Amino acid sequence: DVKVTQSSRYLVKRTGEKVFLECVQDMDHENMFWYRQDPGLGLRLIYFSYDVKMKEKGDIPEGYSVSREKKERFSLILESASTNQTSMYLCASSPGPKLFFGSGTQLSVL
């Protein structure tokens, strides 16, 4: 079974802090994705990546950056957390159009 592991299930941070959300997959997938999900808004794509070579913005990249130094690890970085970044963050990986999701990180920014 494919395993996508997100480092924290729940996270509480303060406004202005730098926040790292980590995601690791064990199936050598080329594609990795970060989504955020807010009540009533579905999943919105923040960033995605193809291997370590390519990182590209999704629909809502403002306030976020990403790092993919190794193929299995895709990190989402909030340079200066703000309260409007309180959300559920979901990481996914895929070999193609079929996505495998982690359990999600519920981030609260106070």
Add this chain to the structure above:
Amino acid sequence: LAKTTQPISMDSYEGQEVNITCSHNNIATNDYITWYQQFPSQGPRFIIQGYKTKVTNEVASLFIPADRKSSTLSLPRVSLSDTAVYYCLVGDERGDSSYKLIFGSGTRLLVRP
């Protein structure tokens, strides 16, 4: 980039067949159609994927007409545990083999006793 449109919500009763249709008028030649199920506080879970005609697995069937501009997820004999949000996704493979996968707003299915 193919955008998808689905009904916002549907109601059904236990034991009924449920059909959820997704519209994707701008689907590209190489795109696959994939459906996911999501329960509260969990990541979406893959249900079924298809390219054309009909695909069936142990959970659902997927019907895709010849023009591929829509698809229908069919859930036979739903139970209360099928209450969830269902998303239709059209895979956007770019020339470099990477994928940009955008979710639509999903269909909230409520199954009543």
